[in-house]
Amino acid sequence: MSKPRVAIFDFACCEGCQLQIVNLEEEILDLLGVVDVVEWREAMSEQSEAYDIAIIEGSITRPEDEERIKDIRSKASILIALGACASIGGVNKLKNNFDLNDVKKCVYGDAADMPHLETAMTKAVDEVVKVDFKIQGCPVEHDELTYVLRSLLIGKTPEIPDYPVCVECKAKGNICRWEYSEQCLGPITRAGCGARCPSANNRCFGCRGYVDNPNVDAAKDVFEKYGLTVEDLKSRMVLFGSKQGPTL
Amino acid sequence: MSIKKISKEELSQLVSTLIASGDRVEGVQAKDDKFAFGPLTSADDLRLDYDVTLLSPRKYVLPPVESLMTFEVGGRYQSEYDTEKLTLIGVHPYDMIALNQIDQVFSQDEVDNHYTTRRKNMTLIACDVVTPSENVFASSMGTATVSEGYDILLTDIGDAYVADAPTEKGQALLCNAADATAEDLAKRQAVQERNQSDLNRHPLNCKIEDLPQLLEKAYDHPVWEEKAASCFSCGSCNQVCPTCYCFNVQDDVSWDLKSGTRSRAWDGCLLENFANVAGDHNFRKKRNDRFRHRLYRKGKYVPEKLGIGTACVGCGRCITACVPGIANPVDIYNTLLNDIKL
Numbered sequence: 297m298s299k300p301r302v303a304i305f306d307f308a309c310c311e312g313c314q315l316q317i318v319n320l321e322e323e324i325l326d327l328l329g330v331v332d333v334v335e336w337r338e339a340m341s342e343q344s345e346a347y348d349i350a351i352i353e354g355s356i357t358r359p360e361d362e363e364r365i366k367d368i369r370s371k372a373s374i375l376i377a378l379g380a381c382a383s384i385g386g387v388n389k390l391k392n393n394f395d396l397n398d399v400k401k402c403v404y405g406d407a408a409d410m411p412h413l414e415t416a417m418t419k420a421v422d423e424v425v426k427v428d429f430k431i432q433g434c435p436v437e438h439d440e441l442t443y444v445l446r447s448l449l450i451g452k453t454p455e456i457p458d459y460p461v462c463v464e465c466k467a468k469g470n471i472c473r474w475e476y477s478e479q480c481l482g483p484i485t486r487a488g489c490g491a492r493c494p495s496a497n498n499r500c501f502g503c504r505g506y507v508d509n510p511n512v513d514a515a516k517d518v519f520e521k522y523g524l525t526v527e528d529l530k531s532r533m534v535l536f537g538s539k540q541g542p543t544l
Numbered sequence: 545m546s547i548k549k550i551s552k553e554e555l556s557q558l559v560s561t562l563i564a565s566g567d568r569v570e571g572v573q574a575k576d577d578k579f580a581f582g583p584l585t586s587a588d589d590l591r592l593d594y595d596v597t598l599l600s601p602r603k604y605v606l607p608p609v610e611s612l613m614t615f616e617v618g619g620r621y622q623s624e625y626d627t628e629k630l631t632l633i634g635v636h637p638y639d640m641i642a643l644n645q646i647d648q649v650f651s652q653d654e655v656d657n658h659y660t661t662r663r664k665n666m667t668l669i670a671c672d673v674v675t676p677s678e679n680v681f682a683s684s685m686g687t688a689t690v691s692e693g694y695d696i697l698l699t700d701i702g703d704a705y706v707a708d709a710p711t712e713k714g715q716a717l718l719c720n721a722a723d724a725t726a727e728d729l730a731k732r733q734a735v736q737e738r739n740q741s742d743l744n745r746h747p748l749n750c751k752i753e754d755l756p757q758l759l760e761k762a763y764d765h766p767v768w769e770e771k772a773a774s775c776f777s778c779g780s781c782n783q784v785c786p787t788c789y790c791f792n793v794q795d796d797v798s799w800d801l802k803s804g805t806r807s808r809a810w811d812g813c814l815l816e817n818f819a820n821v822a823g824d825h826n827f828r829k830k831r832n833d834r835f836r837h838r839l840y841r842k843g844k845y846v847p848e849k850l851g852i853g854t855a856c857v858g859c860g861r862c863i864t865a866c867v868p869g870i871a872n873p874v875d876i877y878n879t880l881l882n883d884i885k886l
């Protein structure tokens with residue numbers, strides 16, 4: 297049986313999630329043993345129009361991006377959104393909170409009106425095309441990335457956590473960040489990172505998006521209990537949660 | 545064997561000897577401003593004056609993640625067992641009673657050899673509580689003191705420990721210790737009697753034997769909906785509970801795509817997909833159904849299955865772990881008692 301052909305594409309992103317693939321180090325040889333990578337701008341020169349699995353990093357922020365992602369979708373049997381930008385829009389969605397002309401001026405100054413700097417509201421990939429699997433995180437986790445790929449290669453649906461970060465955080469024996477009055481987003485954020493930030497004594501920033509059914513009312517209750525306002529909650533959720541719909 | 549007495553210095557020497565033997569020794573130590581069970585590298589780190597640990601000793605018999613077997617896809621498999629010897633020091637009575645309960649669970653019906661193998665290789669040194677924790681209610685649950693399951697039970701009587709060793713493993717460790725005097729035993733009794741009443745930050749307004757009957761009449765009470773409205777379904781109450789033992793099993797293949805590993809990880813009945821079964825049917829889809837289920841497991845289902853008093857041992861960890869502050873079992877049982885006639 298021939299190996300599945302994999303192409304890796306980037307849109308608006310920092311390319312850090314692709315770097316996580318490079319950072320697999322010796323494990324990348326295992327990966328290359330079971331797939332043919334036919335296009336991957338960050339790591340090789342070749343390009344291809346024929347692929348089975350498309351891995352997409354980055355969010356959709358320009359009109360021409362929409363055409364490009366639709367073209368990729370039409371050629372791929374399986375499309376995977378890689379990382380927060382592709383899966384939930386990520387930090388790129390911060391700009392959706394502002395007037396786009398102001399955003400352009402802030403970033404590009406006098407050059408803001410140049411035609412190639414045209415911008416649009418940020419979208420996660422699944423707001424434009426069908427996404428088969430999402431690998432969450434900023435950046436993605438090695439173990440989850442490789443588990444998802446191996447599962448797909450044997451024709452099995454990978455099990456992506458739909459429970460909050462608290463599950464992994466408690467299992468690690470961490471002290472709850474809320475006990476230190478830190479406004480941790482762990483209770484509404486999808487697990488799978490092994491509670492990386494709380495385990496390093498930081499609150500959860502919510503980079504993996506919400507669980508399918510987050511109890512935002514409970515979050516409001518908690519903020520009231522701790523003497524915080526809904527605006528405080530919004531200010532914590534804005535980094536990765538701006539205009540974020542339920543994630544899958 | 546009669547009950548022994550060892551000085552604090554002698555206990556420290558005993559722990560040092562165990563560590564020096566090279567076998568795995570774990571015990572209660574400070575973790576920031578809390579306490580946790582962890583690997584002991586020095587007897588000086590052991591803190592038997594602790595209030596409560598972040599996680600219960602359940603993590604030693606049922607680790608958060610463990611490998612059950614390796615397999616070849618469509619072919620043979622090989623079960624994996626953890627046979628490492630472990631001495632665990634500093635188990636409080638409520639946690640000891642919790643271990644006794646899950647021992648019973650994993651030893652009945654289909655015996656779980658992964659669990660029982662690990663358990664057989666453990667030496668358990670329990671200790672009576674010196675410092676009550678902020679949310680303990682073991683006195684209400686009849687779990688403030690313990691009479692079985694341990695290899696040694698230590699009771700701090702000020703200048704020394706009274707040490708009860710009902711098993712050969714425990715007696716072997718105490719072979720050089722002197723017998724406790726009548727005066728020592730009276731001091732031990734005073735400590736235990738004090739704990740039987742004082743480990744009670746949240747007093748339950750009924751006897752634990754009444755809980756199944758209370759819950760029998762409480763299935764449609766509004767408290768479940770009221771509390772669950774603030775529930776994140778984060779499973780923190782399950783994760784920190786010493787008597788929660790549910791797990792999920794998952795397979796992963798190696799890069800050769802021909803061999804793999806089956807592992808299990810802690811699960812929790814508060815989590816949204818806990819009761820999701822084939823056909824994508826979830827028989828506890830609503831938050832209040834899941835919220836109620838935990839309290840029924842602790843107060844009715846498990847006690848009736850095992851023939852024990854209660855499956856909540858009153859450690860209070862769920863109360864501390866619950867960010868919205870809705871997990872307190874006593875608070876809920878007492879609310880029901882206000883409205884329901886036994």
